[in-house]
Amino acid sequence: MQLFEQALAVLQSGVMILDADYRVHFINQWLNKAFDDSEDLQGELLFAVYPELEGRRIHQAVEQALKTGLPSLLSPGLNRSPLPLYHGQGDRRERFAQSIRVQPMQSEGKRFCVIEVQDVSSMVRREALLNKQAEKLNQMALTDELTGIANRRHFNMMLEKELRRAELQGTALSLVFFDIDFFKQYNDHLGHQAGDKCLMAVADYLKNQLESYGYQVARYGGEEFCIILPGQDLEVAQHLAERCRKEIEALQLKHPSSNVAPVVTASFGVAAKSDKQSETQTGLILRADNALYRAKLAGRNQVVVAERQDQN
Amino acid sequence: MHDLTVLELDALAEIFNISVGRSASALSELTQEPVTMSVPVVHVMPIQRVIELLSPGIGAERLTCVSQMFNGSFAGEAMLMFPENSSLEIVRLMLGSQVPIEQLSEIEQDALSEIGNIILNACFSTIADMLQDTFSCDLPELTVASVDEILQKPESEQTVLFIQIQLALESRSLEGYLAFIMGSESEANLQQALRGFLNGVQG
Structure with a gap:
């Protein structure tokens, strides 16, 4: 055996040469062993042995190499496992992720193509793990620790995305901002732990009642919350804010130091971008926040709607 | 070398529209998502002009570039370029993943190389068909770098066949660029082949 043939035989990746009839002109040991049934493929017609590969990307790549002379790359992201190749023994035997290169070759006036195969399963596994971890970190960075709903950072991202979609x-x-009335006094009177419980109860209510409608809720900071209503106009948002106001009152969380009610209540500001006009993120937040401020000035436990932008 | 005529430019636009159409259906099949691509503009210009064109709008942003060297009746380097952010979006939409990392992972780089390979190969095989020519080319190489780094070549006299492509997937529309960088001899050969093709069509 020639030296280069010995080298190909010990190679820990696959090499196969097909001729113009798709017949296996050469296959190295590693690749032959990896094919699901370990019969020798040497001299066989590849797509007759594996008819299920016909018309698939690997078949097209081979065809392109042999007919048009163009090389192809098959990446594990887009083609997890183009060839029926397996590794491991017994129960642990599994089809592995592959990275494949198909290149045209000419020898003595005849066309061939070289298929080079690598087992990339450990890379795929490592990347899946990294992605999972990055996702977890990302989730942590976007969630309010106390209440488990979206934090301000996440709110800004969601609003930007929804606004862009609405614009497009x-x-x-619509956007609803609300603030728990006399929350500082609540904390001072009942303690921070009770304050935390109150915030959690309100967040739970929001999460359970509103998220199923496709509305997005977030804790903007302190005792301030917000609701994004994609696709909804001012009337719907006003109606929803009014409902939230009533239902937060109906939670019956005792608030001895409130000046407006014996229980926890909230003040609401509502602003909207209509289907016709365009609006910036800051503009919308400012208008909702301003409406909330006016709700507080007007005596709290109520909903105030920002003036329509097009009437300004 | 004379400038390409309107008719010749139209023929090129037609060739590239067919090419990207073919690659779009190949990509749809691979990703099981509807992918459409079109070529609004084909242009021939000096490489310096391409650098200027891509620089201001994109600012300091980097480009993701998949390139293949090619050889045939005309020869040079073929590139598919996207602004780095768009390339992240494209590959994640196609892989159906939501990686919150602002850089291309290894698998994503390979996938982008394959996407570029599919699009560039479709261009070569359509050109080869139409102009009755054959090409040989290298496997794709991926680079993420500034416009200058990607396009600054030692011989600055080169001409670029520059093609804007519009790629639509999942309600997103993204812009990319195909560039075929060639020497003046290749450009003349391309023009000659185009004329042959047009004469054949008209005759």
Whole structure:
């Protein structure tokens, strides 16, 4: 055996040469062993032995190499496992992720193609693990630790995305800001632990009642919360804010130091972008926040709607 | 070398529209997502002009570039370029993943190389068909770098066949660029082949 043939035989990756009839002109040991049934493929017609590969990307790549002379790359991201190749023994035997290169070759006036195969399963596994961890970190960075709902950072991202979508599709978008009334006094009177419980109860209510409608809720900071209503106009948002106001009152969380009610209540500001006008993120937040401020000035435990932008 | 005529440019636009159309269906099949691509503009210009064109709009942002060297009746380097952010978006939409990392992972780099390979190969095989020519080319190489780094070549006299492509997937529309960088001799050969093709069509 020639030296280069010995080298190919000990190689820990696959090499196969097909001729113009798709017949296996050469296959190295590693690749032959990895094919599901370990019969020798040497001299066989590849796509007759594996008819299920016909018309698939690997078949197209081989065809392109042999007919048009163009090389192809098959990446594990887009083709997890183009060839029926397995590693491991017994129960642990599994089809592995592959990275494949198909290149045209000419020898003595005849066309061939070289298929080079690598087992990339450990890379795929490592990357899946990294992704999972990055996702977890990301989730942590976007969630409010106390209440488990979205934090301000996440709210900004969601609003930006929804606003862009509304702008693109010419739909409406509403925003509700609300603030628990006399929360500082609540904390001072009942202690921070009770304060935390109160915030959690309100967040739970929001999460359970609103997220199923496709509304997005977030804790903006302190005792301030917000609700994004994609596709909804001012009337719907006002109606929803009014409902939230009543239901937060109906939670019946005792608030001895409130000046407006014996229980926890909240003040609401509502602003919207209509389907016709366009609006910036800051503009929308400022208008909702301003409406909330006016709700507080007007005596709290109520909903105030920002003036329509197009009437300004 | 004379400038390409309007008719010749139209023929090129037609060739590239067919090419990207073919690659779009190949990509749809691979990703099981509807992918469409079109070529609004084909242009021939000096490489310096391409650098200027891509620099201001994209600012300091880097480009992701998949390139293949090619050889045939005309020869040079073929590139598919996307602004780095768009390339992240494209590969994640196609892989259906939501990686919150602002850099291409190894698998994503390979996938982008394959996407570039599919698009560039479709261009070569359509050109080869139409102009009755054959090409040989290298496997794709991926680079993420500034416009200058990607396009600054030692011989600055080169001409670029520059093609804007519009790629739509999952309600997103993204812009990319195909560039075929060639020497003046290749450019003349391309023009000659185009004329042959047009004469054949008209005759």
